[in-house]
Amino acid sequence: MTAPADANQNLFSQVNDLARHTPWLHGLASGYAEYGVALFGVLVLVGVWQARHADHGRLAAALWAGIATVLAVGVNQPVVSMVAEPRPYQTHPGILVLVARSTDWSFPSDHSVMAGACAVGLLIASRRLGIIAAALALLMAATRVYVGAHYPMDVLAGLVLGAGVAGVGWLVLRKPLALAVSRVRHLSPVRAWCEPRPGI
Numbered sequence: 001m002t003a004p005a006d007a008n009q010n011l012f013s014q015v016n017d018l019a020r021h022t023p024w025l026h027g028l029a030s031g032y033a034e035y036g037v038a039l040f041g042v043l044v045l046v047g048v049w050q051a052r053h054a055d056h057g058r059l060a061a062a063l064w065a066g067i068a069t070v071l072a073v074g075v076n077q078p079v080v081s082m083v084a085e086p087r088p089y090q091t092h093p094g095i096l097v098l099v100a101r102s103t104d105w106s107f108p109s110d111h112s113v114m115a116g117a118c119a120v121g122l123l124i125a126s127r128r129l130g131i132i133a134a135a136l137a138l139l140m141a142a143t144r145v146y147v148g149a150h151y152p153m154d155v156l157a158g159l160v161l162g163a164g165v166a167g168v169g170w171l172v173l174r175k176p177l178a179l180a181v182s183r184v185r186h187l188s189p190v191r192a193w194c195e196p197r198p199g200i
Contacts, residue, residue, distance in 0.1 A: 065121030072117035112158025
């Protein structure tokens with residue numbers, strides 16, 4: 001039976017070999033792997049905009065999608081430092097690498113943590129936006145391996161960690177967040193922008 005570490009290495013090698021044989025995909029994959037995080041920010045803004053006149057809980061959920069994303073990346077930092085796993089290109093100098101080489105550690109992937117947290121946060125706020133974000137999160141995880149920046153287990157752990165922070169955090173904080181939203185909505189500078197409207 002193949003050990004999990006060996007399976008992780010073998011799957012990475014297969015993906016890297018695929019990358020060598022698909023040069024037509026390099027530009028798209030590397031562009032998304034490095035800059036696709038901006039799409040998640042856009043989705044959060046869309047979610048907040050759509051929920052701005054909804055009830056306190058829904059607006060709080062939309063705001064939580066953004067808060068959870070930042071929080072999850074913060075939670076990941078001590079985990080990354082504790083595990084201290086070298087990047088694939090640091091231990092396998094002959095692999096194909098399609099993005100700028102980073103000096104930080106590999107496990108779990110920050111990009112995947114962010115994507116997983118944002119996807120779950122948006123699923124809580126809006127099923128439609130959440131499904132889009134979930135698809136983009138899976139694509140982000142796949143491209144981070146494709147470009148040679150991470151092992152498969154790095155991105156899988158990142159998705160799980162990010163999703164966990166967003167899901168558990170919402171269960172713990174949803175009432176305080178909804179209360180905070182209700183109080184902020186009474187402030188004159190924001191009342192017109194996000195005042196609740198019945199039926200939304």
